[in-house]
Amino acid sequence: xxxxxxxxxxxxxQKNTSDKGRFELYDMxxxxxxxxxxxxxxxxxxxxxxxxxxxxxxxxDCREGICGMCSMYINxxxxxxxxxxxxxxxxxxxxxxxxxxxxxxxxxxxFPVIKDLAVDRTAFEKIMQxxxxxxxxxxxxxxxxxLPIEKVKADEAMDAASCIGCGACVASCKNASAMLxxxxxxxxxxxxxxxxxxxYVRVLKMMxxxxxxxFGSCTNTGACESECPKEISIAHIARFNRxxxxxxxxxxx
Amino acid sequence: xxxxxxxxxxxxxxxxKNMSKLNxxxxxxxxxxxxxxxxxxxxxxxxxNKRRIEVIVVGSGLAGASAAASLAELGYSVKCxxxxxxPRRAHSIAAQGGINAAKNYSNDGDSVFRLFYDTVKGGDxxxxxxxxxxxxxxxxxxxxxxxxxxxxxxxxxxxxLDNRSFGGVQVSRTFYARGQTGQQLLLGAYSSLSRxxxxxxxxxxxxxxxxxxxxxxxxxxxxxxxxxVSGEIQRHSAHAVILATGGYGNVFFLSTNAMGSNxxxxxxxxxxxxxxxNPCFTQIHPTCIPVSGDYQSKLTLMSESLRNDGRVWxxxxxxxxxxxxxxxxxxxxxxxxxxxxxxxxLVPRDVASRAxxxxxxxxxxxxxxxxxVFLEFKDSIKRLGLDVIKERYGNLFEMYExxxxxxxxxxxxxxxxxxxxxxxxxxxDYNLMTTVPGLYALGECNFSDHGANRLGASALMQGLxxxxxxxxxxxxxxxxxxxxxxxxxxxxxxxxxxEKEVKDxxxxxxxxxxxxxxxxxxxxxxxxxxxxCGMGRNEPGLxxxxxxxxxxxxxxxxxxxxPGSKDEFNTELEKAGRVADFIELGALMxxxxxxxxxxxxxxxxxxxxxxxxxxxxxxxxxxxxxxxxYAGDNSAPVLNKEELKFDVVHPTQRSYK
Ligand SMILES: Cc1cc2nc3c(=O)[nH]c(=O)nc-3n(C[C@H](O)[C@H](O)[C@H](O)COP(=O)(O)OP(=O)(O)OC[C@H]3O[C@@H](n4cnc5c(N)ncnc54)[C@H](O)[C@@H]3O)c2cc1C
Ligand code: FES
Numbered sequence: 001x002x003x004x005x006x007x008x009x010x011x012x013x014q015k016n017t018s019d020k021g022r023f024e025l026y027d028m029x030x031x032x033x034x035x036x037x038x039x040x041x042x043x044x045x046x047x048x049x050x051x052x053x054x055x056x057x058x059x060x061d062c063r064e065g066i067c068g069m070c071s072m073y074i075n076x077x078x079x080x081x082x083x084x085x086x087x088x089x090x091x092x093x094x095x096x097x098x099x100x101x102x103x104x105x106x107x108x109x110x111f112p113v114i115k116d117l118a119v120d121r122t123a124f125e126k127i128m129q130x131x132x133x134x135x136x137x138x139x140x141x142x143x144x145x146x147l148p149i150e151k152v153k154a155d156e157a158m159d160a161a162s163c164i165g166c167g168a169c170v171a172s173c174k175n176a177s178a179m180l181x182x183x184x185x186x187x188x189x190x191x192x193x194x195x196x197x198x199x200y201v202r203v204l205k206m207m208x209x210x211x212x213x214x215f216g217s218c219t220n221t222g223a224c225e226s227e228c229p230k231e232i233s234i235a236h237i238a239r240f241n242r243x244x245x246x247x248x249x250x251x252x253x
Numbered sequence: 254x255x256x257x258x259x260x261x262x263x264x265x266x267x268x269x270k271n272m273s274k275l276n277x278x279x280x281x282x283x284x285x286x287x288x289x290x291x292x293x294x295x296x297x298x299x300x301x302n303k304r305r306i307e308v309i310v311v312g313s314g315l316a317g318a319s320a321a322a323s324l325a326e327l328g329y330s331v332k333c334x335x336x337x338x339x340p341r342r343a344h345s346i347a348a349q350g351g352i353n354a355a356k357n358y359s360n361d362g363d364s365v366f367r368l369f370y371d372t373v374k375g376g377d378x379x380x381x382x383x384x385x386x387x388x389x390x391x392x393x394x395x396x397x398x399x400x401x402x403x404x405x406x407x408x409x410x411x412x413x414l415d416n417r418s419f420g421g422v423q424v425s426r427t428f429y430a431r432g433q434t435g436q437q438l439l440l441g442a443y444s445s446l447s448r449x450x451x452x453x454x455x456x457x458x459x460x461x462x463x464x465x466x467x468x469x470x471x472x473x474x475x476x477x478x479x480x481x482v483s484g485e486i487q488r489h490s491a492h493a494v495i496l497a498t499g500g501y502g503n504v505f506f507l508s509t510n511a512m513g514s515n516x517x518x519x520x521x522x523x524x525x526x527x528x529x530x531n532p533c534f535t536q537i538h539p540t541c542i543p544v545s546g547d548y549q550s551k552l553t554l555m556s557e558s559l560r561n562d563g564r565v566w567x568x569x570x571x572x573x574x575x576x577x578x579x580x581x582x583x584x585x586x587x588x589x590x591x592x593x594x595x596x597x598x599l600v601p602r603d604v605a606s607r608a609x610x611x612x613x614x615x616x617x618x619x620x621x622x623x624x625x626v627f628l629e630f631k632d633s634i635k636r637l638g639l640d641v642i643k644e645r646y647g648n649l650f651e652m653y654e655x656x657x658x659x660x661x662x663x664x665x666x667x668x669x670x671x672x673x674x675x676x677x678x679x680x681x682d683y684n685l686m687t688t689v690p691g692l693y694a695l696g697e698c699n700f701s702d703h704g705a706n707r708l709g710a711s712a713l714m715q716g717l718x719x720x721x722x723x724x725x726x727x728x729x730x731x732x733x734x735x736x737x738x739x740x741x742x743x744x745x746x747x748x749x750x751x752e753k754e755v756k757d758x759x760x761x762x763x764x765x766x767x768x769x770x771x772x773x774x775x776x777x778x779x780x781x782x783x784x785x786c787g788m789g790r791n792e793p794g795l796x797x798x799x800x801x802x803x804x805x806x807x808x809x810x811x812x813x814x815x816p817g818s819k820d821e822f823n824t825e826l827e828k829a830g831r832v833a834d835f836i837e838l839g840a841l842m843x844x845x846x847x848x849x850x851x852x853x854x855x856x857x858x859x860x861x862x863x864x865x866x867x868x869x870x871x872x873x874x875x876x877x878x879x880x881x882x883y884a885g886d887n888s889a890p891v892l893n894k895e896e897l898k899f900d901v902v903h904p905t906q907r908s909y910k
Contacts, residue, residue, distance in 0.1 A: 034545045036550070042548065049816055050768075050814075063550065064553055065652075089656070129451040133445060133447055134401065139394075141400065142397060144399075148408075154408040157403075164436075
């Protein structure tokens with residue numbers, strides 16, 4: 001059952017934000033196909049540390065596909081080739097013996113590289129701070145069942161809310177737009193009565209923060225949807241656009 | 254064992270004869286009235302003064318984010334810290350199953366009292382009644398709060414909130430959002446926190462790690478942190494410090510916790526005078542994906558809900574390596590159903606975990622390592638149809654397949670217990686204040702509500718109860734006296750001292766320049782802890798662990814190797830600091846396990862079992878919280894006991910037969 005493969009890794013190394021960066025090649029013989037991709041990276045780093053070299057920096061935490069921390073661009077795809085999968089959930093059985101695997105950080109102006117494969121995603125925080133919430137203080141809530149919500153809508157809101165904020169959408173978009181990320185939050189709140197009062201203010205504010213943070217504009221290529229590890233639908237972008245249009249018309253009056 | 258702690262000097266009234274050194278500050282009055290009365294009589298800080306009061310919150314998980322947001326809403330100036338690149342990524346995000354509340358929406362006889370009772374019983378009578386009652390009491394407000402934030406809980410077709418049932422209880426009180434409840438609750442708290450950040454009421458420090466607590470005149474007055482990107486060491490002062498830094502299951506190296514989950518903040522607090530409560534109480538979850546090789550970095554939980562429809566079994570014969578499909582019914586041992594006919598596959602976590610270990614110890618374990626049991630869905634697929642099983646567990650089956658490459662619809666899952674949660678943590682009083690005045694502990698990092706075993710879906714409840722509904726009240730009791738005190742300058746000598754300690758420690762770590770990696774030593778520690786302080790514990794084993802941990806500590810400080818420099822993003826350095834603390838905490842866990850000669854909840858002392866091999870509690874000698882006090886690196890920790898009094902619930906031996 002247990003098999004091993006030999007692979008070569010072509011990894012982006014960059015000492016810090018101001019370093020120019022370059023690819024380096026590493027041989028990885030005898031990789032167990034049961035390993036996760038990040039466990040393979042651990043094995044490499046273990047070796048580098050023993051050799052007195054700098055290990056490859058990368059972000060990760062939960063290793064269960066939910067925290068959104070891991071962020072590798074593998075063989076030209078955000079989180080690798082497997083659909084609906086984050087890097088931490090990708091396993092080596094999906095790679096070929098003898099393959100050279102190219103590993104890069106997310107590349108987007110709004111996500112500067114911190115070191116090697118770790119990037120700074122603070123720009124996402126700014127978008128959320130601009131309006132990704134319902135303005136209510138602790139202690140004011142009415143009974144949870146006071147306001148029934150249609151199951152279909154609640155389910156759709158949940159689909160949108162599944163976004164893990166990893167940034168794969170930005171990394172896969174040729175314009176480095178964060179529309180999928182942003183619209184998922186807007187859509188979740190727009191579908192629920194709790195989000196209704198601020199629905200239009202929210203889109204305007206978040207859009208402004210999006211552009212200010214240096215994300216590009218959306219040209220509807222759909223790359224984000226196909227690379228999203230949580231398979232968030234671009235239908236949310238459409239909802240965002242509708243709301244944005246309405247909001248703009250209203251605010252112009 | 255005379256006490257000379259800071260705490261006593263601060264609270265001289267506690268030195269009176271016959272008074273315990275620990276004051277749990279439980280309000281008087283009947284259990285049901287305590288919290289209400291407390292809330293209406295607790296001292297308050299007026300709004301104008303709140304603005305001048307600064308509070309540090311370390312941690313942005315459910316407990317930290319909810320506390321930081323709520324305190325900022327109240328008007329306090331808050332600083333919040335987390336080591337991830339965003340508060341939204343705290344380990345709480347990974348909780349799957351759900352959150353309990355006593356809403357009784359299912360009309361199945363649930364009540365605040367029943368939730369309280371189940372939690373105290375589930376914790377094997379090692380928790381404080383008053384705290385647990387309050388937890389049950391505020392549980393309902395949590396659901397309302399989250400709904401108002403836009404948390405998309407599962408709903409029924411009529412549009413109302415849906416509930417499911419969870420292990421160890423007889424009512425349906427668990428609220429959930431698919432298999433991503435923790436994610437949705439955390440994103441809710443994160444949204445409130447983001448709003449406060451935008452308003453300027455809270456300053457967020459992402460990718461910052463607290464490395465030391467600063468106390469001035471015995472009170473918590475600030476922290477020393479490291480900017481993980483630049484390596485810069487920083488000072489932050491405040492009127493009070495709240496720790497909400499999560500559990501320490503990673504002492505075992507392998508656990509279901511996130512890779513970065515650590516004990517550093519609470520360990521530093523312990524060394525500055527905060528007592529550590531019941532450190533050995535660890536929860537080992539029965540249904541996790543087994544270890545597949547030495548490279549294994551963490552273990553993945555398969556939700557407890559699977560035991561609703563799955564049957565757990567091993568082959569009857571020792572060393573039977575046939576494929577599960579080839580083992581006929583009569584040659585299988587459905588050992589949970591056999592041993593516990595009334596609860597069957599749904600016995601509580603501690604019982605299920607021990608039973609799995611026993612059959613594997615007998616040589617009946619399955620899979621390449623022999624350290625696994627089967628969890629099979631064949632019968633329920635036959636009974637309910639594939640579609641129903643798919644709808645209930647689809648995402649879990651998918652996750653299992655991603656990791657193992659096996660399809661659980663057709664072949665049984667292989668599962669094994671893994672470290673999951675730590676009930677132990679910093680000792681806190683009713684106010685959630687530790688023995689260091691002005692230092693609070695919230696969420697998994699305190700010891701308070703789960704006794705010796707935590708029931709499913711109750712950690713999320715506790716984290717949010719602490720942060721949204723308890724601390725906003727209880728912190729006023731301390732801060733009311735602080736309104737005249739300016740926030741201490743970070744130039745204070747105590748800051749100099751604390752910063753120097755941090756810098757010296759980092760230099761020491763960087764200068765070891767040995768041969769082993771940090772993980773090498775962490776794995777060694779984990780093996781010792783798992784072997785001797787894991788699912789089964791006995792005196793000879795624990796004594797052995799004591800010696801081994803001492804050796805590991807020496808080896809660590811002599812032989813680890815950290816590449817790079819301290820002034821950069823250096824993940825090996827981060828790990829090294831955390832592992833150094835895990836080693837010391839591991840030693841304290843062993844002391845605690847040695848002391849507690851009874852079995853209770855997740856703590857199974859092999860010397861204390863019934864004839865049938867079940868855990869045997871000893872209420873006469875061990876009905877207390879063990880609160881350990883640091884006494885210096887070269888002295889044994891000092892034990893303080895908080896006697897547990899049960900006025901309402903009467904402890905009985907748990908039976909799930
Ligand atoms: C896989 C899994 C599933 C679970 N499922 C459930 C469930 O269904 N129901 C349930 O009730 N419970 C569940 N639990 C338990 C529950 O998730 C946790 O107990 C709970 O989320 C802990 O929350 P917390 O806020 O205390 O800590 P955490 O969420 O762990 O947050 C800790 C925070 O502290 C920060 N931090 C830590 N150390 C430092 C430091 N030194 N400096 C700065 N910041 C620091 C971190 O950055 C983080 O923000 C589950 C646990 C696991 C592992
Ligand atoms: S590490 Fe959390 S999603 Fe990959």
